Amino acid sequence: MIDPSTLDQVFGDNNKLTERYVDIVIDRGIAWGLLGPREADSIWPRHILNSAAVRELVPEGTTVVDVGSGAGLPGIPLALSRPDLEVVLLEPLLRRVTFLQGVIDELGLAPRVTVCRGRAEEHGVRYGTVLSRAVAPLGRLIGWCAPLRTDAGQLLAMKGSSAEREITEARPVLAEHELAAQVVTVGDDALGGTATVVRMAPRLRR
Secondary structure, X not given: OXXXXXXXXXXXXXXXXXXXXXXXXXXXXXXXXXXXXXXXXXXXXXHHHHHHHHHHHOOOOOEEEEEOOOOOOOHXXXXXXXXXXXXXXXXXXXXXXXXXXXXXXXXXXXXXXXXXXOOXXXXXXXXXXXXXXXXXXXHHHHHHHHHHEEEEEEEEEEXXXXXXXXXXXXXXXXXXXXXXXEEEEEEEHHHOEEEEEEEEEEOOOO
């Protein structure tokens, strides 16, 4: 179980809702195959706090799309830690969409959080922040997600130790979409959750 003071610092008034979400994920989410059974013991640092850490990079009041949301990671912890955001959970698989809609209904997150069934390359809506976690290699991900951002919008790809290498490999795609990329570490070790994020934003024109 997580320290209640950490819950208060990260999720504020939504701390109880966050606990309920965790209960759903380690019960129904694992039963439905959305998360591996071995993940239950590390769900707080590895999934919940790791997902919420990205809140530091999202401007106030913006619209966010979580591409390939799966079990709602990182979109739902982000939404629970940032009540000012509108979050769309974009997911192509019906089973996962059904799970996500159930979570939204049970936690009472609508209309601020919604789920949409579809693929990023077919979605056709634009957002201030396009977010993904462990979806695809960066080069492919940019091709799918860049069209979903507004002109001034950003892409946030949650990665691990491969972040720098993936940026190097994706340079042609970054140039094609006129994006600059940097690796940012967010979160707080003291709270038990950090994340490595590739942040991509429009390049400054000279």
